Amino acid sequence: MSQRNIAEVKDLEVRFYTYSGVVEALDGVNLAIKEGEILGLVGETGCGKSVTSLSVMMLVPPPGKIEGGKILFDKQGKKEDILTMDDNSLRGLRGKNIAMIFQEPRAYLNPVYTVEDQIAEVILVHRRMELLKKAVDTLEKKHKGKTFECGNYRRMLKNPKSLITRLIAKFGSNRTFNNEAKKEVVQVLKSVEIPDPERVAQMYPHELSGGMAQRTLIAMALSCNPTLLIADEPTTNLDVTVQAQILNLIRGLKQSFKSSILYITHDLGVVAQLCDRVAVMYAGNIIETADVFELFNSPLHPYARALLESIPRPGKPFTSIPGFVPSLVNPPKGCRFNDRCSYAMEVCRRVKPVFLKAKEEHYVACFLYGGSE
Amino acid sequence: MSQLLELRDLKKHFPIYGGVLKRKVASVKAVDGVSLSVTKGECFGLVGESGCGKTTLGKTVLRLLKPDAGNIFFDVPRDIVSEIDALGKKDPKSRRLRRLREQYDVATYGGRDLQFLRRKMQIVYQDPTTSLDPRMLVKDIVAEPLMAQGVAKGEEAKKMVMEILGRVGMTDRALYRFPHEFSGGQRQRIAIARALVSRPEFVILDEPTSAVDVSVRAQLLNLFADLQKEFGLTYMFISHDLGIVECISHRVAIMYVGKLVEYSSTEEIFRRPLHPYSQALIASFPVPDPNQRKERAPLKGEVPSPVNPPVGCRFHPRCPMAMDICKRKEPELANAGNEHYVACFAVNQESDK
Numbered sequence: 202m203s204q205r206n207i208a209e210v211k212d213l214e215v216r217f218y219t220y221s222g223v224v225e226a227l228d229g230v231n232l233a234i235k236e237g238e239i240l241g242l243v244g245e246t247g248c249g250k251s252v253t254s255l256s257v258m259m260l261v262p263p264p265g266k267i268e269g270g271k272i273l274f275d276k277q278g279k280k281e282d283i284l285t286m287d288d289n290s291l292r293g294l295r296g297k298n299i300a301m302i303f304q305e306p307r308a309y310l311n312p313v314y315t316v317e318d319q320i321a322e323v324i325l326v327h328r329r330m331e332l333l334k335k336a337v338d339t340l341e342k343k344h345k346g347k348t349f350e351c352g353n354y355r356r357m358l359k360n361p362k363s364l365i366t367r368l369i370a371k372f373g374s375n376r377t378f379n380n381e382a383k384k385e386v387v388q389v390l391k392s393v394e395i396p397d398p399e400r401v402a403q404m405y406p407h408e409l410s411g412g413m414a415q416r417t418l419i420a421m422a423l424s425c426n427p428t429l430l431i432a433d434e435p436t437t438n439l440d441v442t443v444q445a446q447i448l449n450l451i452r453g454l455k456q457s458f459k460s461s462i463l464y465i466t467h468d469l470g471v472v473a474q475l476c477d478r479v480a481v482m483y484a485g486n487i488i489e490t491a492d493v494f495e496l497f498n499s500p501l502h503p504y505a506r507a508l509l510e511s512i513p514r515p516g517k518p519f520t521s522i523p524g525f526v527p528s529l530v531n532p533p534k535g536c537r538f539n540d541r542c543s544y545a546m547e548v549c550r551r552v553k554p555v556f557l558k559a560k561e562e563h564y565v566a567c568f569l570y571g572g573s574e
Numbered sequence: 575m576s577q578l579l580e581l582r583d584l585k586k587h588f589p590i591y592g593g594v595l596k597r598k599v600a601s602v603k604a605v606d607g608v609s610l611s612v613t614k615g616e617c618f619g620l621v622g623e624s625g626c627g628k629t630t631l632g633k634t635v636l637r638l639l640k641p642d643a644g645n646i647f648f649d650v651p652r653d654i655v656s657e658i659d660a661l662g663k664k665d666p667k668s669r670r671l672r673r674l675r676e677q678y679d680v681a682t683y684g685g686r687d688l689q690f691l692r693r694k695m696q697i698v699y700q701d702p703t704t705s706l707d708p709r710m711l712v713k714d715i716v717a718e719p720l721m722a723q724g725v726a727k728g729e730e731a732k733k734m735v736m737e738i739l740g741r742v743g744m745t746d747r748a749l750y751r752f753p754h755e756f757s758g759g760q761r762q763r764i765a766i767a768r769a770l771v772s773r774p775e776f777v778i779l780d781e782p783t784s785a786v787d788v789s790v791r792a793q794l795l796n797l798f799a800d801l802q803k804e805f806g807l808t809y810m811f812i813s814h815d816l817g818i819v820e821c822i823s824h825r826v827a828i829m830y831v832g833k834l835v836e837y838s839s840t841e842e843i844f845r846r847p848l849h850p851y852s853q854a855l856i857a858s859f860p861v862p863d864p865n866q867r868k869e870r871a872p873l874k875g876e877v878p879s880p881v882n883p884p885v886g887c888r889f890h891p892r893c894p895m896a897m898d899i900c901k902r903k904e905p906e907l908a909n910a911g912n913e914h915y916v917a918c919f920a921v922n923q924e925s926d927k
């Protein structure tokens with residue numbers, strides 16, 4: 202496969218400066234998301250999955266700091282480092298090129314605005330020009346474009362940044378323009394298979410069920426047709442039958458919108474059902490990436506193997522990983538898994554293993570598979 | 575095999591008050607007529623989606639909630655259960671029935687009786703961060719049931735606490751610490767120790783592993799299995815994770831909006847689910863194997879509200895096999911052969927023929 206990489210995370214380091222010490226949340230994370238694929242990011246609680254995804258959006262909350270590495274994002278064939286962007290270009294990127302879905306949908310919807318208002322906001326910010334053109338078209342069809350409103354829109358299209366057009370946009374009558382946005386909202390709601398989208402658009406978040414709220418959030422994320430969609434445990438709080446519906450939806454969206462998806466989860470079942478490729482994380486490191494079939498059939502890293510074996514299967518005794526996830530304030534030296542690993546060698550306690558190619562499209566960070574000091 | 579727990583048509587409705595006078599306007603029918611029996615020494619799995627009433631059922635069995643109707647028999651001889659059943663049908667107002675129920679039916683218990691009962695029945699909750707008092711030391715948390723039930727105190731209680739903590743895999747160092755000093759898995763162990771310290775016979779496990787990570791989950795499940803063997807415990811395992819239930823339970827009941835739709839042995843349920851809801855639920859479960867991908871969501875729509883459940887079979891608006899009768903009559907649990915109970919007209923008709 203020689204697909205283009207949509208986003209590349211290189212040697213990313215994130216630290217949180219807390220009162221109880223410096224938490225080394227990410228310690229040199231390497232990740233590449235290819236065009237049109239669903240990449241699963243798996244790991245236990247606190248291993249840095251969410252921090253990785255927030256870094257891609259430059260949204261790491263204080264006291265966290267991104268302290269090293271690069272995040273290259275492919276923007277129309279041109280690779281740009283997100284970490285060096287200024288606020289203005291970041292604002293253009295977030296929501297438009299990279300969108301995100303969160304775990305707790307109702308916590309991310311504003312309770313005092315209707316669904317329509319909230320989705321329209323995204324569209325009005327990022328797809329202004331497109332909407333203006335559409336509004337002009339409708340007015341031309343209706344009144345042959347001779348109204349005052351249409352003139353305003355034309356002026357906005359021609360010179361969007363001048364003071365006078367900005368004033369008109371803010372204080373003038375923009376009814377047709379706003380109506381276009383509302384039409385767009387209904388379209389987006391329809392694409393995430395919400396029944397009766399016109400009615401749902403007028404609802405407030407508390408009127409929606411969990412599944413519907415999650416669909417709304419997905420609709421919001423998709424409203425600008427992003428190149429990269431980050432889904433941070435979007436089905437964890439949902440029921441199995443609703444989860445199956447949402448997974449199906451995401452699968453369909455990958456085909457219809459052609460977005461790449463970074464799917465973060467701790468549920469290996471969901472990964473097996475949905476993802477094309479998987480990256481396994483442990484204590485701030487990515488320890489293995491491989492094709493989903495490859496990973497489930499022949500995992501290499503001892504942690505990945507133990508994780509897959511800890512899935513309960515009928516007729517087999519439960520196997521667990523001995524010990525606990527290490528504290529990231531004082532992580533173990535060398536390989537961070539060494540104190541729980543049954544294959545640990547002397548070198549593992551001293552040197553951090555590098556990420557090496559073990560097979561075609563299968564990378565692993567472990568001394569068992571080569572690499573030396 | 576003797577029955578440890580029997581439920582007969584158990585109901586728990588929560589009133590909703592509204593209007594100017596704050597009168598009762600409706601009720602949430604959380605548990606609406608559940609009958610089942612749990613055999614001594616087994617692990618009984620209770621599965622369902624959120625809001626279907628699994629936890630309410632568990633709490634009602636423990637009498638943390640007072641049921642609105644129905645009987646709960648805990649460790650009652652068979653002949654008395656059948657006498658109460660017979661009297662209930664024949665002569666529901668008889669004095670004999672009232673006397674018997676006061677003596678044997680947990681649903682009517684109060685005060686002292688409940689205190690004795692809880693020595694034998696305990697519960698482990700879903701989230702140990704909220705079920706353990708943050709301002710109590712672990713030694714006090716675990717000793718509390720002993721004090722409350724008057725089993726032991728002082729040195730004796732401390733000895734029992736240390737013994738049970740050792741049994742669930744905690745060291746004596748834990749005694750003088752607070753719950754926040756432990757990880758999620760360890761906290762859940764403390765909660766288990768608290769439930770087991772008074773040596774109960776029956777333990778309700780209310781989603782005990784849904785708040786912990788995959789690797790810790792396996793440790794806890796192993797612990798449950800070991801403790802069951804060692805103390806001869808009977809479990810009621812409430813969960814929405816079908817993967818775990820399939821591994822740990824001997825028998826499984828599937829609940830939907832306050833009612834049981836199907837119950838049978840684990841083998842039967844997972845190999846040969848009969849009720850369309852069970853089939854959909856099992857099909858929706860994401861199997862951790864990329865070779866078994868399911869590309870279609872088997873079920874449309876969402877769980878109806880238990881305030882106004884659909885008339886007739888509660889599943890009929892989402893059911894692919896819904897018939898005319900499903901919209902009018904509520905199906906009863908009936909044996910479809912091989913101790914496999916299903917509440918569905920489509921299935922029961924076939925087995926009648």
